[in-house]
Amino acid sequence: MSISEAQTIILETMKRHGAYCSPAEFHAALNETFHDCESEIYDREHAYMWDSLPAQFSLLIDDWLHAYPDVPKEIRLLDVGCGTGLASFCLLNTAIRSRIKTIDLLDVSQVMLGRAAQRAATWGVPTTCHKGLLDCLPTDKRYEVIVTCSVLHHVPDLSSF
Numbered sequence: 532m533s534i535s536e537a538q539t540i541i542l543e544t545m546k547r548h549g550a551y552c553s554p555a556e557f558h559a560a561l562n563e564t565f566h567d568c569e570s571e572i573y574d575r576e577h578a579y580m581w582d583s584l585p586a587q588f589s590l591l592i593d594d595w596l597h598a599y600p601d602v603p604k605e606i607r608l609l610d611v612g613c614g615t616g617l618a619s620f621c622l623l624n625t626a627i628r629s630r631i632k633t634i635d636l637l638d639v640s641q642v643m644l645g646r647a648a649q650r651a652a653t654w655g656v657p658t659t660c661h662k663g664l665l666d667c668l669p670t671d672k673r674y675e676v677i678v679t680c681s682v683l684h685h686v687p688d689l690s691s692f
Contacts (some may be wrong), residue, residue, distance in 0.1 A: 612682030
């Protein structure tokens with residue numbers, strides 16, 4: 532299916548159900564609603580990621596530390612599309628754990644953020660939750676590591692992302 536065919540289907544669906552917002556607003560509302568509903572079963576339905584990704588993160592971090600021995604001693608981490616906190620959890624179980632000084636969790640779903648915040652309470656690292664997209668972050672914030680895991684398929688405009 533081409534992008535124009537998909538857009539036509541979306542516009543027809545919106546019209547049929549009385550949605551008079553822009554397609555971008557419709558997509559954002561649908562995405563947030565989906566993740567709010569999915570949050571209750573997310574970890575269970577994606578158990579394979581919780582089983583397989585920690586080892587992958589460890590390999591990536593070990594390669595990074597080997598290739599760049601001057602990695603900052605203090606890391607501010609941003610987890611984009613954090614969901615229930617999988618990527619941050621994985622990074623905290625690698626060789627850089629002691630360097631991670633703060634974690635900012637970002638997600639469009641308040642319910643997913645709530646689950647991530649519950650998990651983060653056990654991490655022993657100051658964590659701040661942000662609901663929204665990248666543009667909701669303070670403009671003066673800087674990060675040494677930005678991670679996003681299983682998110683890009685939810686982004687309608689990758690070039691702006």
